[in-house]
Amino acid sequence: MSFWxxxxxxxxxxxxxxxxxxxxxxxxxxFLLAICITIIxxxxxxxxxxxxxxxxxxxxxxPTHDGLWEEIYYHIFRIKKANKKRKKQLSTIIExxxxxxxxxxxxxxxxxxxxxxxxxxxxxxxxxxxxxxxxGQRIPNLIRTPAFVDFLIKKDSNAVLSINxxxxxxxxxxxxxxxxGKNAHLLVAHDVTYLKNIERMRKDFVDxxxxxxxxxxxxxxxxxxxxxxxxDQHSALLTHSLEQMxxxxxxxxxxxxxLLLLANLETQKISRDCVxxxxxxxxxxxxxxxxxALNNRIELFIDSDLNILGNDQExxxxxxxxxVNALKYSPEESIVTVQWHQxxxxxxxxxxxxxxxxxxxxxxxxxxxxYRINVKRKQQKxxxxxxxxxxKHVLARHDAKLVITxxxxxxxxxxxxxPKHRFC
Ligand code: ADP
Numbered sequence: 001m002s003f004w005x006x007x008x009x010x011x012x013x014x015x016x017x018x019x020x021x022x023x024x025x026x027x028x029x030x031f032l033l034a035i036c037i038t039i040i041x042x043x044x045x046x047x048x049x050x051x052x053x054x055x056x057x058x059x060x061x062x063p064t065h066d067g068l069w070e071e072i073y074y075h076i077f078r079i080k081k082a083n084k085k086r087k088k089q090l091s092t093i094i095e096x097x098x099x100x101x102x103x104x105x106x107x108x109x110x111x112x113x114x115x116x117x118x119x120x121x122x123x124x125x126x127x128x129x130x131x132x133x134x135x136g137q138r139i140p141n142l143i144r145t146p147a148f149v150d151f152l153i154k155k156d157s158n159a160v161l162s163i164n165x166x167x168x169x170x171x172x173x174x175x176x177x178x179x180x181g182k183n184a185h186l187l188v189a190h191d192v193t194y195l196k197n198i199e200r201m202r203k204d205f206v207d208x209x210x211x212x213x214x215x216x217x218x219x220x221x222x223x224x225x226x227x228x229x230x231x232d233q234h235s236a237l238l239t240h241s242l243e244q245m246x247x248x249x250x251x252x253x254x255x256x257x258x259l260l261l262l263a264n265l266e267t268q269k270i271s272r273d274c275v276x277x278x279x280x281x282x283x284x285x286x287x288x289x290x291x292x293a294l295n296n297r298i299e300l301f302i303d304s305d306l307n308i309l310g311n312d313q314e315x316x317x318x319x320x321x322x323x324v325n326a327l328k329y330s331p332e333e334s335i336v337t338v339q340w341h342q343x344x345x346x347x348x349x350x351x352x353x354x355x356x357x358x359x360x361x362x363x364x365x366x367x368x369x370x371y372r373i374n375v376k377r378k379q380q381k382x383x384x385x386x387x388x389x390x391x392k393h394v395l396a397r398h399d400a401k402l403v404i405t406x407x408x409x410x411x412x413x414x415x416x417x418x419p420k421h422r423f424c
Contacts, residue, residue, distance in 0.1 A: 109186070109187040120135075130142070148175070157176075275312045288324055357410055
């Protein structure tokens with residue numbers, strides 16, 4: 001018999017007894033009223049006991065009862081036990097999470113809506129210099145580097161900021177802010193000093209080796225020129241060999257020059273002079289045409305008198321790389337257009353050719369160092385694979401970007417897009 005049926009049975013028996021008694025004494029309704037009052041008093045008492053048990057924390061030793069009340073006590077106790085177990089599991093997970101983030105080599109800081117520090121791990125103490133007493137303080141008040149403050153205002157989850165550690169200038173940090181939940185942010189600072197040192201060593205190595213190669217190359221070139229002058233053309237093999245040696249030395253010299261230029265772009269500070277574009281482009285076009293044996297294939301259009309704040313030499317090198325490429329990778333009789341114009345908020349240099357084009361999947365790769373599109377050996381033009389990499393670096397230093405559009409067999413268009421704050 002269920003608890004509910006048991007209780008129902010007791011009430012039915014009581015009413016039945018009252019009915020029997022009323023057969024002898026009458027007043028059935030009085031008997032019924034007496035039963036109802038007894039039930040109400042009993043239930044109120046039991047409710048009071050339940051309230052007392054709950055306020056005492058609903059411990060295991062519940063006042064034992066029969067019937068429905070026993071069932072109610074049992075269910076409450078079971079739910080409470082399950083909640084307690086879940087709470088324990090959750091706190092174990094939180095504890096494990098805290099321990100693992102505390103042990104992370106990266107600094108992790110939990111920030112609130114106004115960039116106030118809610119929590120941070122051990123590494124944040126070591127590399128960001130945070131202390132226990134900093135909890136609740138706004139992080140831009142503690143790390144005042146302007147770039148960091150700007151970065152925090154933007155809170156772009158895709159952006160990464162490189163700064164020196166506020167407590168040790170020899171430590172380089174890469175900082176990321178991840179937004180999560182409602183107005184909550186996670187700041188992660190990764191120590192990249194080791195990578196930075198390797199990168200510096202690589203740059204130094206390339207810089208040094210290029211410098212060291214320059215002198216022997218100049219000597220070689222000089223002797224080769226003398227030998228070519230002395231060549232009386234009696235031996236075809238000798239003449240051919242000298243020609244090949246000269247070509248290769250020229251190529252090596254070009255490579256070394258490009259490597260040195262790239263190294264300088266990576267290390268030197270950029271100047272901000274007003275570079276007048278019109279004479280610059282005119283000169284580049286006439287010099288590039290002079291390299292070509294055939295007629296002038298370049299059409300130059302200067303549609304804007306605005307100029308660019310930056311470095312004359314760097315822009316010259318980037319623009320001439322684009323023009324030379326357009327001539328090099330297009331048929332001898334085709335036209336190359338060079339156009340300087342303004343479009344909305346930008347100034348654009350556009351170099352368009354009607355050449356072989358670049359396969360779509362290769363467009364993003366052609367600006368990588370030493371990347372050259374694989375073509376049949378016979379058609380391979382001489383080059384270093386560094387030209388577009390130089391263009392990309394120069395443009396980045398001028399806050400500009402390179403946009404390449406190309407169609408195989410139809411031609412390519414290289415656009416250098418300069419932002420408004422670079423106009424002069
Ligand atoms: P290089 O010209 O010395 O090989 P670049 O870095 O200037 O090196 O160019 C990389 C590659 O991009 C080239 O090898 C060439 O295959 C391709 N490329 C560059 N400019 C053009 C162009 N205007 N048309 C077609 N392909 C081009």
